[in-house]
Amino acid sequence: MKDDNKPITRKEFMKQLRRYEKGSISRRQFLGVTGLGMATTVMAAAVPSLMPRKAWAAPNIGDRVVLATWPNYHEQANFEAFTEATGAHVQVNVFGSNEEMLAKLQAGGSGWDVGEDLIEPLDLSKLPNYEASAFEPRFSDAGSVNGKLYAVPKNWGTTGFVVNNKHNKGARMTSWKDFWDRTKTDYSGRTMVHDYQLTTIGNALKYFGYSFNSVDPAELADAEKLLLEVKPHLFAINSDYQPPLRNGDAWMSMCWTGDGKQLNTDIPTMEYVLGVEGGEIWSDYYAVPRGAEHREAGYALINFLLDPAINAREVQAHGYPVADSRTNALLPKALLEDPILYPAQELLDALEFGAAATLTDPNRAELLARFKSA
Amino acid sequence: MGMRIYAIVIYLFLYLPIGIIVLFSFNAGRHASDFHGFSVKWYGKVLSNPFAMDALTTSLTVAFVTALLASVFGTMAALGLQQFKGRLRVLFDAAIYIAIMIPGIVIGIATLIALVTAFGYLNPALAAAWPEWLGDAPRLKMGRVSLIAAHTMFTMALVIVIVRARIAGMDRTLIEASADLYATPMGTFRQVTLPQIFPAVLAGFLLSFTFSFDDFIIAFFVAGSETTLPIYVFSSIRRGVTPEINAIGTMVLAVSLSLLIAAQVMLRRRDRPAPTES
Amino acid sequence: MATKSSWAHRLLVLPAALWLLVMLVLPLLVVFVFSFGERAPAGGYIPAFSFDNYLNLPARLTAFKNTLILAPLGTFAALLIAYPLAYYLAIKASVKIRTTLLVMIIVPFWTSILIRTYAWIYILGGRGIPQLLDWIGIEGVRLINTPYAVLIGIIYGYLPLMVFPIYVSLEKFDKRLLEASEDLGATPMKTFRDVTLPLSIPGIATGCMLVFILLMGEFLIPALLGGGKVFFVGNALVDLFLQSRNWTYGSAVAAALVIIMLVTVSIYMKLVMRGAGQREDVSLI
Numbered sequence: 060m061k062d063d064n065k066p067i068t069r070k071e072f073m074k075q076l077r078r079y080e081k082g083s084i085s086r087r088q089f090l091g092v093t094g095l096g097m098a099t100t101v102m103a104a105a106v107p108s109l110m111p112r113k114a115w116a117a118p119n120i121g122d123r124v125v126l127a128t129w130p131n132y133h134e135q136a137n138f139e140a141f142t143e144a145t146g147a148h149v150q151v152n153v154f155g156s157n158e159e160m161l162a163k164l165q166a167g168g169s170g171w172d173v174g175e176d177l178i179e180p181l182d183l184s185k186l187p188n189y190e191a192s193a194f195e196p197r198f199s200d201a202g203s204v205n206g207k208l209y210a211v212p213k214n215w216g217t218t219g220f221v222v223n224n225k226h227n228k229g230a231r232m233t234s235w236k237d238f239w240d241r242t243k244t245d246y247s248g249r250t251m252v253h254d255y256q257l258t259t260i261g262n263a264l265k266y267f268g269y270s271f272n273s274v275d276p277a278e279l280a281d282a283e284k285l286l287l288e289v290k291p292h293l294f295a296i297n298s299d300y301q302p303p304l305r306n307g308d309a310w311m312s313m314c315w316t317g318d319g320k321q322l323n324t325d326i327p328t329m330e331y332v333l334g335v336e337g338g339e340i341w342s343d344y345y346a347v348p349r350g351a352e353h354r355e356a357g358y359a360l361i362n363f364l365l366d367p368a369i370n371a372r373e374v375q376a377h378g379y380p381v382a383d384s385r386t387n388a389l390l391p392k393a394l395l396e397d398p399i400l401y402p403a404q405e406l407l408d409a410l411e412f413g414a415a416a417t418l419t420d421p422n423r424a425e426l427l428a429r430f431k432s433a
Numbered sequence: 434m435g436m437r438i439y440a441i442v443i444y445l446f447l448y449l450p451i452g453i454i455v456l457f458s459f460n461a462g463r464h465a466s467d468f469h470g471f472s473v474k475w476y477g478k479v480l481s482n483p484f485a486m487d488a489l490t491t492s493l494t495v496a497f498v499t500a501l502l503a504s505v506f507g508t509m510a511a512l513g514l515q516q517f518k519g520r521l522r523v524l525f526d527a528a529i530y531i532a533i534m535i536p537g538i539v540i541g542i543a544t545l546i547a548l549v550t551a552f553g554y555l556n557p558a559l560a561a562a563w564p565e566w567l568g569d570a571p572r573l574k575m576g577r578v579s580l581i582a583a584h585t586m587f588t589m590a591l592v593i594v595i596v597r598a599r600i601a602g603m604d605r606t607l608i609e610a611s612a613d614l615y616a617t618p619m620g621t622f623r624q625v626t627l628p629q630i631f632p633a634v635l636a637g638f639l640l641s642f643t644f645s646f647d648d649f650i651i652a653f654f655v656a657g658s659e660t661t662l663p664i665y666v667f668s669s670i671r672r673g674v675t676p677e678i679n680a681i682g683t684m685v686l687a688v689s690l691s692l693l694i695a696a697q698v699m700l701r702r703r704d705r706p707a708p709t710e711s
Numbered sequence: 712m713a714t715k716s717s718w719a720h721r722l723l724v725l726p727a728a729l730w731l732l733v734m735l736v737l738p739l740l741v742v743f744v745f746s747f748g749e750r751a752p753a754g755g756y757i758p759a760f761s762f763d764n765y766l767n768l769p770a771r772l773t774a775f776k777n778t779l780i781l782a783p784l785g786t787f788a789a790l791l792i793a794y795p796l797a798y799y800l801a802i803k804a805s806v807k808i809r810t811t812l813l814v815m816i817i818v819p820f821w822t823s824i825l826i827r828t829y830a831w832i833y834i835l836g837g838r839g840i841p842q843l844l845d846w847i848g849i850e851g852v853r854l855i856n857t858p859y860a861v862l863i864g865i866i867y868g869y870l871p872l873m874v875f876p877i878y879v880s881l882e883k884f885d886k887r888l889l890e891a892s893e894d895l896g897a898t899p900m901k902t903f904r905d906v907t908l909p910l911s912i913p914g915i916a917t918g919c920m921l922v923f924i925l926l927m928g929e930f931l932i933p934a935l936l937g938g939g940k941v942f943f944v945g946n947a948l949v950d951l952f953l954q955s956r957n958w959t960y961g962s963a964v965a966a967a968l969v970i971i972m973l974v975t976v977s978i979y980m981k982l983v984m985r986g987a988g989q990r991e992d993v994s995l996i
Contacts, residue, residue: 123483150484248853254939256954295856295938308837308855421750424955425770431950432774432942436799440812443796446867447819450830454822506726513723525724528731531739534972536928538945539965543738546745546958550756586734589727618719649825650930650945654952666825670935682826689821693814 320378507592856938880914
């Protein structure tokens with residue numbers, strides 16, 4: 060359909076990806092920050108992580124594993140296959156946001172233990188399906204510290220918005236300016252924004268052409284003004300946007316790659332748009348929290364999900380691109396050329412990685428809280 | 434007649450969501466919002482899902498221990514308080530009043546930050562004082578115990594109020610008579626006091642159990658990495674409800690209903706005329 | 712029975728006293744202390760003495776306003792709807808079915824309030840009541856994620872708590888009073904105003920108190936039915952502790968909420984006491 064956005068080859072694309080260094084969680088930060096700061100960084104990048112819990116009788120790996128992750132992010136059948144193969148059930152815990160997960164992990168542990176890492180270096184002997192050379196270094200590098208691997212890449216994606224074109228009266232949207240302006244006019248009462256400071260504030264900043272990662276008080280003040288103006292026109296502030304979009308209550312929402320793909324597949328009038336001004340590109344990782352009593356099931360699950368055939372099924376379910384060349388070799392060509400998963404280069408050029416400093420910035424957190432309670 | 438229609442409308446209002454929950458629990462489809470035909474597969478899924486069952490076990494354990502502690506300590510306190518006068522009594526009453534008045538969310542928050550802060554001091558101290566031959570020092574953290582402690586605090590206050598009201602309406606002459614007949618205090622308690630206050634204690638126990646079993650907001654803050662049934666339901670709701678959640682709701686409802694009917698039948702069988710209270 | 716028994720009584724009270732001290736008094740003190748502190752960079756607490764957190768309270772003004780409007784409004788609406796039902800149950804309904812009807816009011820309580828509230832998302836959402844209204848010609852009604860949805864959820868969730876105390880107070884009084892009033896030629900309206908209503912004031916007072924207290928700390932109903940747009944102080948608190956991890960400011964908000972509650976409830980109790988002429992049976996708790 061959108062043949063003007065000529066898909067680029069994977070190799071070219073990955074080469075391009077390396078250029079998006081600006082504002083990303085750099086390895087240096089990763090190395091330099093210890094304790095909580097580091098934990099924050101890691102957790103920010105390392106969602107979903109694995110939290111194996113106590114096994115009952117202890118034959119091999121126990122009978123359960125807890126996976127902290129996002130909604131609509133996995134193929135249910137894979138979990139069932141895992142349970143069948145290993146006897147361990149997979150519990151998917153969904154948190155509202157990175158911040159909530161962090162707060163819960165910290166509070167659930169023993170307080171503000173600065174100096175203790177939240178995740179452990181991975182024992183690669185338990186992950187035979189991990190093949191370092193198959194992974195795009197751009198993503199796997201961010202998961203290692205001092206040559207030790209702490210997190211393996213799950214998939215990456217972008218944050219744009221999804222819009223139901225059934226209601227657009229022939230005027231397509233291409234930018235964050237459209238998103239916010241039309242929310243105030245013909246999409247009034249039908250738009251959703253994330254309950255998540257990084258993207259909601261970041262994409263409001265894009266309206267003015269500021270950096271997605273800005274922590275500049277004056278720029279944040281502009282974003283806040285816009286958000287407050289728009290608030291009466293919003294349908295909801297909620298990151299679980301699929302149900303209302305599907306049942307027709309909402310017409311437009313900030314949206315991640317995979318949700319955009321899922322919605323577009325089921326409802327063709329749903330279009331996934333990356334704002335021309337830019338926005339977010341990100342990557343998620345698998346990690347094992349330190350001190351997990353029985354880690355075996357966690358490793359087993361990560362290893363299982365790293366199996367290229369399994370991972371390919373995951374991709375077809377969640378619709379996010381992965382950085383594993385073995386998996387990509389198994390995916391249908393149509394998917395690898397899908398403009399939602401692999402957007403046009405000029406759109407990608409404008410995207411930024413969410414910086415650790417942005418994620419943990421107290422002013423941005425407070426801004427979102429003010430916006431919600433306004 | 435008009436009143437009866439009004440009552441019917443209100444009952445419809447009360448049962449409309451219940452009807453929807455039960456209906457969707459038999460939905461064959463995956464998305465809770467569209468009905469794709471009748472199926473009981475979600476019941477099987479719940480029953481074979483160790484996490485739902487685990488959450489249920491946690492909830493039942495927490496609720497039972499909470500109710501037990503609250504009714505025992507609450508009753509003890511209500512009995513002891515009879516002899517308390519003056520400043521201590523005023524302080525105690527104020528504490529109970531505050532415990533009942535404070536919103537659950539504030540109890541949750543206060544318990545969270547107080548315990549996390551206290552653990553921050555206690556854990557290093559504990560680790561330092563721990564004898565090496567015992568292995569690693571245990572680490573205090575939020576979990577089942579903190580949750581039970583928080584629930585018990587609130588429900589104990591409820592039990593005290595309920596039991597105290599009963600004691601106030603109790604026939605004191607019997608106790609005096611018992612004492613006059615040289616019964617031991619323990620004997621008097623067992624033979625005279627307890628039977629009189631028992632309905633209140635039982636009511637307090639049931640109320641505490643129900644509160645603890647259904648509480649979400651305190652547990653949300655205080656339960657650490659433990660998952661109670663309401664927390665399980667809440668996190669499932671956020672990832673898009675499957676009919677599994679409706680099946681859980683329906684089963685909890687069915688179990689409570691059968692317990693209620695069983696209790697009714699038993700009461701009827703005993704056929705005891707209800708005590709007429711003035 | 713002097714000293715010995717007094718010691719025994721002290722021992723009886725001791726566990727409860729300790730429990731209240733450790734799990735109520737100390738935590739509340741921590742909140743109070745934290746509310747004057749400073750937020751640590753990572754979100755913890757740095758000892759300090761400043762009023763900044765309190766001076767910053769206006770940033771949550773809307774949440775306080777929403778709570779202080781919707782909590783009394785919800786209480787009042789629940790009262791209006793509950794009263795006739797309680798009246799029907801206590802006075803009009805036949806004794807045979809009365810118990811069953813009462814139990815039927817509690818039964819919904821046994822399904823998690825979470826699940827029941829979630830069911831309202833469907834009922835109030837685009838494919839629920841609005842579609843029905845559309846069908847009969849009323850178009851463009853939106854309920855979900857509005858204050859109306861939250862209000863409906865509140866009434867639904869708290870109705871039983873209001874019905875019961877009123878039922879108890881109506882059920883308790885001597886029905887012969889009603890007959891006497893009628894015999895003396897009073898109209899039903901006058902009987903209600905001069906006999907029934909005054910006698911049910913204790914129940915009304917208890918019910919309103921109960922519902923109001925619980926509503927002031929409400930989180931779930933606005934979270935589920937308000938779509939993140941109808942914000943209560945409870946929602947602000949959850950965000951402060953679980954999103955921005957601002958414990959000190961969160962403590963100030965919590966302290967403010969508690970103080971507002973204590974003040975409103977005390978005023979309310981004074982009013983009720985005066986209205987009821989110091990009646991013994993106005994048990995508010």
